[in-house]
Amino acid sequence: QSVLTQPPSASGTPGQRVTISCSGSSSNIGSNTVNWYQQLPGTAPKLLIYSNNQRPSGVPDRFSGSKSGTSASLAISGLQSEDEADYYCAAWDDSLNGHVVFGGGTKLTVL
């Protein structure tokens, strides 16, 4: 069972806006920033959002992140077929001398 909780699946039609939630605790999301990774089928994960809401160069502004308290969200607007992928949230956790925790991942289906 993952330390960060994500819904196992999400879906939307092209053009729609979808959000994926990530719930944690005071020792991880509550104290540290949240990152999101996109994993397209058969490929390595790719950094999508870092430090809660920052996009690396090359990531479309259709992707946005937010954080409030011990929860975070990834929003994808103008959904496209190529957005179909697995999405993972992650954060540093201050407990047990510090370690990285991931969410269990959300499979996004574009209908």
Added chain:
Amino acid sequence: QLQLQESGPGLVKPSETLSLTCTVSGGSISSSSYYWGWIRQPPGKGLEWIGSIYYSGSTYYNPSLKSRVTISVDTSKNQFSLKLSSVTAADTAVYYCASTILTGPHNWFDPWGQGTLVTVSS
């Protein structure tokens, strides 16, 4: 631009030690800006962080794997390595190496290597 490439045996016997190396190109592993990390993904499952190392040798390990994991760095070869002892079938996974930003409340992995599948089987 940083690039990372994992290498090592694709098959390891139960109870033996899994050994992988990550070669960094396009930058120096001795950069003060980065940690270097290992993450794994069992087939059909999610991501699990294994540990991260700084060029000076400072390490952080996943508490659930700490007793079996050693991560080391070889600055002369611009490489860092993973050893996981006493492996079982549960350690079968794609193993990724990644460059890591780890500073204060901020920690992220970018970029990632392409990953290498390691199967534990006799």
